[in-house]
Amino acid sequence: MKPEKTPMQWQDWSVSAVVAGFVAVLVGFASSVAIVFQAASAAGADQAVTASWIAVLGFAMGITCIGFSWYFKAPVLTAWSTPGAALLASSLTDVSLAEAVGVFMFSAVLTLLLGLSGWFDKLSSRIPLPIAAAMLAGILFKFGLAIFISLPDAPVLVLTMLGVFLAAKRWWPRYAVPLVLMAGLLFASVTGQLQLNQVSLTLVEPVWISPEWSWQALLGVGLPLFLVTMTSQNIPGLAVLKASGYQLPVSPLLSWTGLVTLLTAPLGNFSINLAAITAAICSGPEAHSDPAKRYTAGIAAGVFYLLTGLAGATVVALFAAFPKALVATVAGVALLGTIASNLAQVSAESPHRDAAMLTFLVTASGLSFWGIASPFWGLVAGVVTLVLLNWRRG
Template sequence: MLLKDVSLSAIVAGFVAVLVGFASSVAIVFQAAAATGAGSDIMASWLLALGIGMAVTCIGLSWYYKAPVITAWSTPGAALLAGSLQGLSLAEATGVFIFTAALGLIIGLTGMFERLTRLIPLPLASAMLAGILLQFGFAIFSAMQSELLLVGIMCLSYLLAKAVSPRYAILLVLLSGVITVMFSGTLDLSHITLTLASPVWVTPEFSMAAMLGVGLPLLIVTMASQNIPGVAVLRASGYSTPVSPLITSTSLSTLLLAPFGAFSINLAAITAAICSGAEAHPAAEKRYIAGIAAGVFYLFFGLAGATVVALFAAFPMAMVAALAGLALISTIAANIHSCTQDPGYREAAVITLLVTASGVSFFGIASAFWGLIAGIATVLIQQLPNKASR
């Protein structure tokens, strides 16, 4: 049955989904790892753990449910970590990953996914995410000060690609950056060799401040910006795959691989659309092959994690910063729109955004947590007159 369903279009869709996912956000993952002081061996271990986790979940879930279930790391989650892990040790960061994965597993096993996502208003969750991501947008233009030509070409490529081929915009931005650096004569790839990544175990340490300030926001961001849209993509494509087993499977894989660097494995949204549409296969019941193919390519990319780390280290920091920022522009825009769309939550959402973006920290707890608390407090205070008049 499996061999009869295999098609070139589905395999290509799986490859493109993985390539776009890696190219658009691997730089953000590196920044998250670097925030803990991780070296190249730890970064390679992160990619290996994430690659294995995504491979197993993509292949297993797609095969079992006969649907293109595409998983990914949380790009917004990686951005949150890059901005929130400063001052934390690698062991404390690992404790955060385990804490978040354990909560996700409980949510999956108990079927609480939909109920919990309604507890925090979407405008506040969007505002928190926008506040986290703003610094990456700022970094594009900070990088332009030191590398005007390079970043300028990447920005121009982004705008042109968004107009012509939005799906592959970041892939084209990466290509334009690589070509520019190569022509400048500053790129030295002579020391890069094809080597397999090795897993590096990190014994976790559990800090209450880190779990509240980083772990809870990571859970909220992952659920709101990855799992909910991921389910929506499946539903829009006509797949009625049950949600709870998907959340349980991705959370369990994160929990098992967290000591090696898997910070968040969850449902994919944007790349899932590549595998669940008619481009993957005209017959919807045969598109699950794209999910299996994506899993195989995830495994290859994960095993090559050491080479990927060395390759990105060879490029200027300005290019990496610009690539990460440009990859997040659409997400920043969507979340700013979402957080200001509802007049009833607009003021609370703006306060959430401002507190989060400020980077303020109390009791060692990061600003994302306080932004959410400030927004919820604002909503409750604004609702007092309505309650008093009843």
């Protein structure tokens, strides 16, 4: 599906698309905001600076989600680099806050240059669709499992949400995820599991930190940050778009995320990139039955991200008040359709099936070498298998 440069129509909007955008932001924040706090703490950031980080990340993701989704008419979502945040949390202890900003800017410049060069576009176009689908299925598989992993901790809540999901899929399939979210929030509120007493409205004031440069920090932290973000975030993010049928020029997306990160790094944006998991929530059939109208889910996510930027501390506290089992179940049911469609491509009879299956297994395993996460190694396993099988047949 190529992007269509047509005006946005209000008829394209639906409740399911707006809820998909909200769920994407909920999952994105709830699943990894603690890692961002750890990264800020490692850099020596106080509460005001940490709040600024959350605010500018929200604004950066909001603007790019809205801009990309509106322009390309596709659900293009961005996210902060969670592996990058984990890397920073363990690498910034001996780096000053100003030098950390220099690291962010260095990584952003590398991303911008890679996007402008067009190399990433050429490389990504050579990845067969079953391999991309297998990597995506491996990434999302744990979210489907998380429903049942969380079941022992909150059995009534999870079973109630699953019951609502099955009933909605039978009679109101378009509104299945919104109804599951509403049922979960209602049940958690009635049973006292929704802890809102610590939530108060607080607007964030951005804090500017001028960069300083240390070649040791640039090579020791900045270069790994760039590599981890490329391999663990942008490649899976591209796989989501490709597996969902959206054929978009990758280089402009990469260039703009690099540029936005570069301009906002002094305020605390350490890295934004193409999203994978949250994008899958907005690009599946639960977001909208018509793939051409799912871009509205991306725009909705961008609006919710802007709200998180406006009141970052408040929104973080709100998301933290949701029971973990509720978040896990909503994310899992929102991704079931996407997981199923990608697994169908993995198991379909084709010359790529063996390579795709290995890609899926390695990615789902969660293995990591040298700080590089399993999606990259799954892709390597699939490509190597494909090359060897083709060489043998030749």
